[in-house]
Amino acid sequence: MSKILIVDDDKNILDLVRIHLTQAGYQVLKAENAIQALSILETEIPDLVVVDVMMPGMNGYELTKRIREKLNLPVLLLTAKGELEDKEKGFIAGSDDYMVKPFAPKELLFRIAAILRRYDKPRDAILRVGTVTVNRKSFEVSSGQSTLLMPLKEFEVFALLASRPNQVFERAEIMEKVWGFDYEGDEQTLNTHIKRIRERLVKIATDVEIVTIRGIGYKLEVHNQ
Known part of the structure; x- marks a missing residue:
């Protein structure tokens, strides 16, 4: 069951969203302002946070x-503002999606489900594949005494492949989960990231390799030593 934190100073919105999310099978946490939300996040790690933009004190952009x-949790912003400039602020702050009030609860559920699909990544903090260890908290990849600090997108691609060694991931699936379903770039971006990951990986481990499955995608293969 996915856990969702709702942050909104409007109690009616809080209750409305809570009811619909609960009926949809989600576990719901509530906060009436950013300070409460940050306090909850010290002890609870939800799968997604729904944040209102216009709140007293710390606003939704800063909280995001x-x-x-x-x-590095996914965030969906709720706001009464629909101007392009306001949406831009939200995405610059790091939000994954943006909904303008008033909104249809059914559409909110669709958007939440889409974000969670994109973040359907390994939840374990530590992944071990052959001699390689992937630390999803520190964003480090290590083997023996060697440690790599990859750029974020490279790390996300590698962590996704490492979550299921020897399983083939389709290119479209990797693009959606790492860059998002609405990414407008081309597949060359993924090719470039895979190339760079391979160049880094070969420097620290010889028993783990990203293999191209022609016409389909990639898999992380582990060789016995």
């Missing part, structure tokens, strides 16, 4: 920025 910096 903090959530992304500290926990």
